[in-house]
Amino acid sequence: MYLRYPQQRDARAFIAAATASRRLHGLWVQAPTTPARFRNYVERFAGAKSRNPASATHVGLLACRKHDDALVGVLNFSEIIRGGFQSTYLGYYALAPYAGEGYMSEALKLALQVAFRSLKLHRVEVNIQPANARSTALIRPAGFVREGYSRRYVKIAGRWRDHERWALLVEDWRARHKTRR
Secondary structure, three states: OOOOOOOOOHHHHHHHHHHHHHHHOOOOOOOOOHHHHHHHHHHHHHHOOOHHOOOOOOOEEEEEOOOOEEEEEEEEEEEEEEOOOOOOEEEEEOOOOOOOOHHHHHHHHHHHHHHHHHOOEEEEEEEEOOOOHHHHHHHHHHHEEEEEEEEEEEEEEEEEEEEEEEEEEEEHHHOOOOOOO
């Protein structure tokens, strides 16, 4: 696995994969499925500002398989806050037909290296709808800790949805990373 920034030339493959993944994504996420939405996504999450770790406020990464460069998932850091906070929100989703194959676990490990080493953040927060067991199963082994519950937290598909708040701190990530070496 490797991670890379999305590019406009990915539009056709990305849109096809996101469209094929609609059933998989259900009400958890709404991936860009039109050329205009994909263009906006690339501009916001992979533009010049996103490529500078010191000034990035949004960073989008495509998870790709090494042996064939297949797009298997997406990981997005959003609302990166600097100063005393040094925090971000992480959103992610697998793309069909690669869900459940372990690729996102590997991609998450790589994305956390980006967050804590490249972006030099202190905290990564993930918000998960309570019924999304696959998402919880992805982040739990990475060391994320459930910190709370937010009622009617995010509007998705026209409805306000409850979410659980999970977070991973750099010192916890370092301790886990050190013991695995």
